[in-house]
Amino acid sequence: MKKTFKFIFTKSIGLYINILSLVYPDKAIQLAYSLFSEPRDGRLDKNNLPEILREAVTETHFHNKDHFQTYTWKGNDTTILLVHGWESNASRWENILPYLKQSGSTIIALDGPAHGLSSGKEFNIPQYASFIDVLAQKHQPQYLVGHSLGAKTCLYYQAEYQNQNIEKMVILGSPSDFKVILTNYTNMLSLNTTIYSGLEKHYLDNFKLKLDNFSGKYFASKIHTKGLIAHDTNDTIVLFNEAEKIAKTWKNAVFVTTKGLGHSLHDDILYKKIASFLFDTN
Template identity: 65%
Template sequence: MQRLLTFVLAKLIGLYINILSYLAPQKATRLAYKFFSEPRDGRLLKDSLPSVLREAEAKMVTHNDFIFQTYTWKGTNDCKVLLVHGWESNASRWKLFITYLKKAGCTIIALDAPAHGLSSGTEFNIPQYAEFIDVLVRQQKPQYMVGHSLGGATALYYQSHYPDNSIEKMVIMGAPCDFNSILNNYIGLLSLNGNVFKLLNKHFLENLKIKTDEFSGSLFASKIKIKGLIAHDVNDKTVAFKEGKKIAAAWPTADFVQTKGLGHSMHDDKLYTRIYSFLFDGK
């Protein structure tokens, strides 16, 4: 019943936006972008953080008009790894993986994305997330970065747009490749018309400097020179397996790991062992 209600509500919202696109295009654009960019889940409350985050050293970092939350698990050596979560998630999604990283004695750093966890803002977009990452990378100088889902897509964008940094190796898990595939999924979910699609494209170009046809993980990956490991599950129902293959095909210094049965979350002992080996054993 809940699925049916959600489906009907999405279609009614889409119908309303479609009508507005002819009568009040600016309002239609605002609404369409709001539903596209505002996460419905992933927020945290400061007084009830998950246990894995309570174990970390928490720090809020100010960047322009935003505040983003960071977490640090101190290690015993000079190695540092940065973890970048995805859509409607937060830094606690790394709980299982952190147990593996601690074996290496490295310092582990994670952050909450814009409008996620304890970070400020109401909307998520990749360029802003990349700015947060850049501030943290320049402060902490991690050698390794691991990104999941849209966090992986942001890591690709970051490394291609901010190449002069300390990152030596990158791991990308379950990441989407083409921005248009994400946008088209949203358009389909709400049954938005072509007029709304044009309005959104205009908004992305004018406000975020994003040309949706050119905003592609494969394009970003083709510019990356460091070593990479890309993992994607054939049963991923959130981000199609072919998206990961596209990224892998464009990144000549990256290896591709195909998994089965992990879905989109990709929590798995065997995969985490493979990532550990790639980061710390050079395999």
């Protein structure tokens, strides 16, 4: 019953946007973009933070018209920056933290745009990457770890900013082709070609991004940093072949395959492999 209601509700929204596009195409495109870019989950209550975040030193950073939150577990001069994915927040790193802390490193996790305690309603990768750069300039992290759309943001960041201080990157469950995501969205709502073309133009006009080049495999081809790509063969959120595309173009990365972990990739064995990759000096 719930699936039927969700299907009808979703298609009804799509029908409304399609009808609106016949009269007010710009408004219809903006509505479609807002629905696409606004997360429904992942917010935090500053008065009721998860215990793992209460253990950290919190800081609010201001960038342009936005502010974003970071959580720091202080250690030595080696710094790791953690970048969460869609509808998540900095607390998603709780399970891997003990493995990273064993190195004695300083660990910083941030809340992405419209997530956690950060400002805004819209999530987009270029903005998220600009947050990363603010922290990179301030803290000079040597290691970058991202999950899902946070992982793709890491790929985008390193491809565009070419930060020479980043020695190693870990990419977990990253999507590659943005066109796949956008096509899935428009198909889910049965949106017409006017809306799809309008969304494509929106990315070009606002972010100077052609969708063909807005892909993890394209970003990876521009990265010389050492990398570890991990993806689960049973991932139903981001299909396994997305990781294969990234691995084919990232010449300096190792590809770790898991089975049965799904999209979250929470696993002690994997965490040990990640720690070994980051901190092994060989």
